[in-house]
Amino acid sequence: MMIVGGGAGTSQAADFLTAQQATRLGLVEAWRRQTEVPAGVQSMVDQQIYVHAENPREYVEVVAVKSVPKPSNGGEADAVNEAAKPIENGAAPPKNVLVRIPTDRVDAHGRAIGKSEAERLAKNEIRRLKRRGIEAKMETRMVPRVCLYTLGNDGTLECRDAESGESIWMVRVGVKRLGYKAIGVGESFVSVVNGGNLLRIDATNGELIQQQRTINVPIFGAINAGDFAVIATIQNGIEGYPLYDTSQLPFRERVAGRALALPVKAPGSTRIAWGTDQGFVYCMETSGEPSVMFRLNTDGIVSARIAAASDDRFFFGSEAGQVYGIKGTRTGQVLWSRPYGEPFYNQPIVAGDQLLIRSTYGSLYSLGLDDGISTWQDAASNIDELVGTIGDKLYVTTLSGAFAVLDLETGKQVESFPGIRPQRLLRNSKTDRLYLIGKTGAVQCLRSIDADLPIISEGHGEAKKGEEKEEKKEEEKKPAESNDFGAPPASDPFAAPGADPFAAPGADPFAAPGGGEDPFGADPFGGM
Template structure:
C-alpha cells in the first residue's frame, strides 16, 4: 500500500479543512457547552457582550447560585468559592474561598459595602470591593436559607424558624433574634422598613429591621418555597398551591391574590408594571402589579431571564432562551444554549445573564444596546381596584405584639412578639427552654452538625 504524500499545497488545504471541521463541531454552541455564538445571537436580535468561566473543578463541583447586584455579578459554587465579576465586562474583580468545601454553602447577598454567605453553620461577611473577610460568626443552628443584608445588619435564617441578626459594624456575637412558627428554608427579604421571611407552614413574617418586633404575620393557603419581593411599598410572594399575593408592606393588608392554576416554586419578579410568575406547568404569567389581573400567559417557560423595553426573555426546560413580546407575550423566537444552562433573573437591567452548571457565564443584550437599560419600575397607586375577597384581608389591628419593647419577652400565647435580646439567646451558652412553641419536637434537631 502506498503511503499518502502531502505536497506543499495539500497540507494547508488539510489544515483549513480541519479548522473548518473544528469550527463546525463547535457551532452552534461550542460543542454543547452552551456558549452562544455571535451569529446565533444576531438571529434573535441579540449580541454576546462577554463570556467568562467561574473558577471550579468541573469534575467535583457545580455552580450553587448566582446573584446580580448593581454593577457586579456574584457566583457561588458548591466548593464555597465566590467569584465576583464586572456585570458589564465580565472582568474578574476577586475570587475568595470560604469555609469547608464539603459543607453546603448558601447565598450570596450583597449591599453597597459587603457580601454575605453561609457555609455550613458559619456566617461570613466579605468586603465587596476586595473580597477580604470582614466578619465571621458561628450561627446558633443549621442555616435554612442564605443571609440577607441591610446597610447596618446581616440576617441569617435558621431551619428551626429563628432569624438571627448581627450588626455589621459591631463586635457583639448576636444583636437579637426573631422567632417564627415553621421551619425556614428561604433567605429573608430586606427593605428600608422591613425584614420579611417565609416559613414552611405557609406564613410570611414581617418585622422591623431595628429590633422593634414582628409587625404582622400573613398566612397563605399553601407552602411558600420562595422569598418575597419588595417593590413600591408592597411585598409580592407566591405559594405552592398556585397563588401569587400582593401585600401592603407597612400593614400586611392583602391588595390582591392571583391564581395561576399550577404550583409556584420561584419568587415573582416585578418589572414594567407587571408581576411575572413562572409555574411548574411550565408557564410564564404576566399580571398587572396594580390589580392582579392577568395580562397574558405563555406556556413552556419555566424561568424568567430579563425584560427590555419591548421584549421579555425566558428559559424553557430544554435550555432555550425564548424571546416574547412584552405587551402580548407572543413568542418571537428562541436561542439554543444547553439543558444545563439557566438564567440569572435580572430585575435591574436589560442584560441577559446565562450560567451553566459547570460555571460558563455569558452576557447577552439586544443589538445596539451598548449601555444597559436601568429598570426603575412603574409605580402604581393604592386607589386602583383590588381583586382579593374580603375574607382574605387580615385584620386592621395587629395581634402579634409589635408595640412591645425590644427587650421584653412576648406573652406565652403569642410567639410572634418582640425579638429576643442577645442575653436571652439559647445559643449564647444558656440552656434551651424545655418547651418549643414554634414547631414540632423534631424541629429541635439539627440536620447540619457542623
C-alpha cells in the same frame, strides 16, 4: 421561524447563543469569561448580581453639540457615534456620545488613570474633532457599578465587573468540609455562611473582616438587609448579625414555621419578606431595632422565594393557586389577592409594571402589579425557567428544552432556539443584561446592540438615604382603605373588625400550632 441547533436534551445542545443567533434577537455578546470554580457549573454554590450605587463608576464623555453626520465611507465617526442609553429610569434622554473614557481605565503600569488624565484625553479628542468640523463638549457621568459575585464549593469567592467580565478580586474563604450556602451581598460587605459560621467580607477587596458563630444552624444562607446579615434557621427563627456596628448585639426572632426559602429584600428598602411551612408570609424591618412588622395567613403554603419591587412591595403565589401583592407596612397592607387555580412553586419576577409568575404546569402568567389582573389574553405555555427581560422581550427556557423569547406585551413566542440549553441560569432583574452559564462555569453576558451602558431597574442602584421616620409614621397613621377581603376603612386587611389583626378571634397570634409554647415568650438569645 426557528433555528435548529440540536435536539432538546441531546449532547449537541449548546450552552450559549452564537453571534448570529444573538443578532437575530437584537443582542450582542458583551463578554464571555470563565469563572474560578473548581469543577465546572456543578461546583457553583451561588452567583449574584449586585448594583453598587455608593461606589459608582465615573466616565468622562465627549458629546457632540450637534448631530454628527454619518460618513458615507463608514469612517471613524460612524464607529464612535452612538446614542448612550439612560442609565436609570427617569434619566436624561440619549445623547450623541462620541468618546467615553472611564476614569478607572488602567494605564501601562496597571494603575487607574484618574479623572484628570481622562479629562486631558477628552480635551485632545475635542480638539481633533474640531479640526474635522465636529463641535463637541466634555461631560462627566456617574454610573452605578454592577458586580457579579460567584462562590464555589471549595470556598473560592470572586468578584467581577458585570459589564466587562474583568476580575476585580478573588479569595478563598472558610473551610471546605463545612460546606457553603447562598451569599448575601450589600454595598459594603459580602456575607458567607460556612457551616455554622458567618463570614463578613469586604466587598471592595475581598478581605475577611470578621468570622463568628451563628446562634442556630442556617438553612439557606444569608441576605444583607439594612444593618444586618440575616439568616433563616432550622429552629423556626430569623437571626441577624450586625454588619456595621460590631458593638451591637445580634437579634433573634421566633416565628410560626420554618422558612421555606431565603428571605427577599425590597429594592431600595430595609424590609424583607419570606414564607414559612405553617402557611404564613412574614414581613420584617431590618434597620435600627429589627422587628417583625406583620404576618399574613395565606391560602396555601408559599414555598418559593418572594419577588420584590420598589416602594416596599412583595409578590408571591401559593401552592393553592392564589397570587398576592402586599406592601410592607406596619398594618400589613394587602394590595390584591387573585385565584389562578394552578399551584405556584417558582419565584416570580417583576418586569416594569408586570408580575411574571410560572405555575407548576408550565403556564406563565403576566399580572399587573397594581391589581393582579392578567395583562395577557392567555397564559404562555411550556415554560420552564425565566431568565430575564430586555426592553419589550422576555427570555425563557422551555419544558421541551429550548431557549425562547416572548413578547412582554402579549406573551406570544417570537423566537425559539431548540439547540440552546444553558446549564445554569443567573436570573437578573436589576439591569438590562442576560447572563447564561455553561457547563464549565463560563458566563456569557448579552446586551442590546446599542445599550453600551446598563439600564438600572427601579429601586436598584439608589444611594442609601436617611430613614424618613416621620413620613413612615404619617403613612402608618392613615386609615387602611377597603381591600379585596371586604375590610372597611381603618380595619386590618387580614381580619374582621375588632379581631386580632394577625390571627383568628381568640387565638394567640404568634402561638405555635396546637397551642404550644409562645415562640416570642422565650429569651431571644437563650436555648430554643
